[in-house]
Amino acid sequence: MAAFIFLIALFTLMATAPPAYAAAALLITVDRSGKGDYRKIQDAIDAVPSNNKELVFITGNDSGNIIESATLTVLASDFVGRYLTIQNTFRKHGVQAVALRISGDRLAFFGCRILGYQDTLLDETGRHYYRNCYIEGAVDFICGNAASLFEITGERTAILGRPWGPYSRVVFALTYVSNIILPRGWDDWGDASKPSTVFYGEYKCYGAGANVSQRVEWSQNLSVEEIELFLTKNISGCRSWIRSTPKHFKKSFAAISNNSTQHS
Missing domain, CATH: 2.160.20.10 (Single-stranded right-handed beta-helix, Pectin lyase-like)
Incomplete structure (x- = not known):
């Protein structure tokens, strides 16, 4: 090796x-x-x-x-x-x-x-x-x-995230997202129960991969109020x-x- x-x-x-x-x-x-x-x-x-x-x-x-x-x-x-x-x-x-x-x-x-x-x-x-x-x-x-x-930043084909365990939390905010991100955006790792505990969100991202119209139904398009916590280093x-x-x-x-x- x-x-x-x-x-x-x-x-x-x-x-x-x-x-x-x-x-x-x-x-x-x-x-x-x-x-x-x-x-x-x-x-x-x-x-x-x-x-x-x-x-x-x-x-x-x-x-x-x-x-x-x-x-x-x-x-x-x-x-x-x-x-x-x-x-x-x-x-x-x-x-x-x-x-x-x-x-x-x-x-x-x-x-x-x-x-x-x-x-x-x-x-x-x-x-x-x-x-x-x-x-x-x-x-x-x-x-x-x-x-x-x-x-x-990133390149090639990918998803934004998938829950390794329960209560996974990932947010992309004000991010340039190229076409490397698949339209569904997120994956449940083959376990339909996991989305019930995750918090996956996006806020005002831009670029070819930022279109949320085909995202999985359990992801979130965050509001100004919801994203406020994540836009500071206090997270x-x-x-x-x-x-x-x-x-x-x-x-x-x-x-x-x-x-x-x-x-x-």
């Missing part, structure tokens, strides 16, 4: 705490050419002290189990990923192969590429925010139980915890300075 591919040239792990706890982020740079702190991602992970609150696991390409197959798993809270490419290269229909699994609270991803085939992004639990990210997959490529806000509380890009960095791991001397 081939190893997973990490396509970014520079990997930055920012072990950041909320502003009240830290004035500067801890910056570790991985560069295969030897110009960073480490040449390998795993070496950077191994350098983090065992008592550090930021827990990140990097594994190889795997499949068959939605929890254990992830290329990258983030269990800690207050993690920020910027400009990362995370990929699970396993491709077989009907077999789960997660690229990114996130289960911490208050996680944000900016400009990231998350690539896989089935169940690409397991947005498992917690409150999460995605902006300008590219998420690719063929089957259920975004799934999970988290309260998340996505500001992303995941992220307005209070999303932090701007750090401008000041520090290096405190002794292992970094020791390792850097090996690059000369």
